Amino acid sequence: MLGIRNLRREVAVKYEQRYGMKLDPDGEVVVCLGSKEGFSHMCLALLGPGDTALVPSPAYPPHLYCVALAGANAISLEVADSQRFLSNVAYTCQHLYPKPKVVIVNFPHNPSTAVVEREFYVEVVKLAKQYGFFVISDLAYADVVFDGYQAPSFLSAPGAKQVGVEFTTMSKGYNMAGWRVGFCAGHPEMVRALSTIKAYYDYGMFLPIQVAAILALRHTDEAVARQAAVYQKRRDALCEGLNRLGWNVTPPKASMFVWAKIPEPWAKMGSLDFAMKLLEEGDVAVSPGVGFGPAGEGHLRLALVENEKRLKQAVRQMGRAMGIKLPPGKGTAG
Numbered sequence: 413m414l415g416i417r418n419l420r421r422e423v424a425v426k427y428e429q430r431y432g433m434k435l436d437p438d439g440e441v442v443v444c445l446g447s448k449e450g451f452s453h454m455c456l457a458l459l460g461p462g463d464t465a466l467v468p469s470p471a472y473p474p475h476l477y478c479v480a481l482a483g484a485n486a487i488s489l490e491v492a493d494s495q496r497f498l499s500n501v502a503y504t505c506q507h508l509y510p511k512p513k514v515v516i517v518n519f520p521h522n523p524s525t526a527v528v529e530r531e532f533y534v535e536v537v538k539l540a541k542q543y544g545f546f547v548i549s550d551l552a553y554a555d556v557v558f559d560g561y562q563a564p565s566f567l568s569a570p571g572a573k574q575v576g577v578e579f580t581t582m583s584k585g586y587n588m589a590g591w592r593v594g595f596c597a598g599h600p601e602m603v604r605a606l607s608t609i610k611a612y613y614d615y616g617m618f619l620p621i622q623v624a625a626i627l628a629l630r631h632t633d634e635a636v637a638r639q640a641a642v643y644q645k646r647r648d649a650l651c652e653g654l655n656r657l658g659w660n661v662t663p664p665k666a667s668m669f670v671w672a673k674i675p676e677p678w679a680k681m682g683s684l685d686f687a688m689k690l691l692e693e694g695d696v697a698v699s700p701g702v703g704f705g706p707a708g709e710g711h712l713r714l715a716l717v718e719n720e721k722r723l724k725q726a727v728r729q730m731g732r733a734m735g736i737k738l739p740p741g742k743g744t745a746g
Contacts, residue, residue: 413610415443415595419622422629423580423595431568439600440573442607443617447552447581447594450606452478453613454577454596457605458514458546459484465514466501466545470701470708472522475550479514487512490707491521494528498535505543515540518550520563520666523704523713527561527665533569540575546602547576553667555585555636558644561665567598577602584668585636586628593617593625643668646716646723653727657736670714671701678734679710687712694733696726 414420420437427435435441444450451474459465459482467475469488479486487508489500505511517536519528533549540547549566557563566578577598583589596606650670651663661672673679678686683700690696699715701708718726731738 413442413614413616414607415441415617416619416622419443419626419629420595422626423597426629427565427567427597431565433565433568435567435597436600440603441595441597442603442610443622444579444594444596444606444610445614445617446583446592447550447579447596448474449592450579450594450596451475451548451550452481453609454548454579454602454606455479455482455484455514457609458482458602462510463513464508464510465516466504466512467516468497468518468521469706470523470704470711472518472550473704475516475518476705479516484513488705488707491518491524491526494519494526494532498532498539501536501539502543505539505545511543512545514546514548516548516550517566518552520553520557520664522553522667523669523699523701523708523711524671525664525667525669527563530564530568533564533566533572536566537569537571537575541571545575546599547572549576549578551578552581553584554580556640556643556668557666558640558647558663559665563666573598573600575599577606582625582628585639586625586632587639588625588628591621591624593621643716646718646720649720650714650716650723650727653724653738654730656738657727657731657734668716670716672712672714674701674710674712683709683712690730690733692733694726694729694731696729696733 420441423441424435424437455478461483463484465479465486467486467488468491476486491497554563577596580595582593651661654661659675683702687698687700699713701711
């Protein structure tokens with residue numbers, strides 16, 4: 413259930429190379445069947461009726477619903493302003509009884525693409541020690557970064573291993589989504605608790621997949637960087653096209669999405685109705701922001717999973733649905 417030792421050791425090596433911090437592969441790393449499985453079972457290990465978790469908002473749905481499935485309560489805190497998020501964590505801890513048991517952080521953030529610097533995690537650790545909560549960091553998009561930005565690890569903050577764990581995955585940067593390979597690392601007792609829960613749910617990962625993951629971690633850093641560059645070009649094509657349609661889109665520094673505020677006059681439709689308009693009149697499928705909670709209303713999440721030509725075509729068809737015709741050039745299909 414823990415994963416073979418050579419794979420856990422390779423995760424520890426990767427953390428030391430990338431973030432300059434040491435992990436014990438025998439007590440501080442466990443292999444998961446994707447980071448989502450690990451996260452959900454960590455919630456079962458830590459939370460129960462009467463407990464509370466603080467969750468980023470807008471929310472990647474499992475961050476909310478895995479807390480609920482564990483029988484606990486979730487309080488959503490907006491992440492657009494990282495300093496305000498920290499202030500809200502402190503305020504909630506000061507005024508809620510019993511205090512929150514878990515704080516979930518997710519940067520680069522899904523869906524909003526918000527990012528933070530390492531100092532943010534330093535402050536999170538200080539708050540965790542002050543108020544006595546556990547931290548779960550979801551670092552799923554660490555490998556998909558742009559413009560020279562490097563996503564910091566929560567575990568690189570001093571004392572982080574004393575208060576929390578971090579989940580990483582090979583689904584994004586390594587293109588192993590269907591293989592379901594993820595990792596949990598950090599606080600030894602939290603890792604042990606997750607391992608105990610997993611012992612009742614699975615018998616571990618298919619061995620050849622674990623071997624493949626070892627080879628990927630050892631030998632494919634350049635390929636991961638090249639893929640991030642591909643996503644960056646797609647991001648640029650989509651953002652340029654949307655801005656030519658009259659949107660006001662800031663290119664994200666990370667993730668496989670663009671989080672776009674719906675422009676007037678279409679914003680008053682609501683994100684669900686506007687998404688349906690784009691689907692029915694433009695043949696373009698997007699994710700309405702309201703699907704990520706009330707804080708997501710007024711936005712769309714647009715995926716970068718298609719090539720540049722297809723994204724330019726999508727922009728042109730979105731313009732058609734909005735009654736805007738773009739001339740040939742950037743942001744169009746031709």
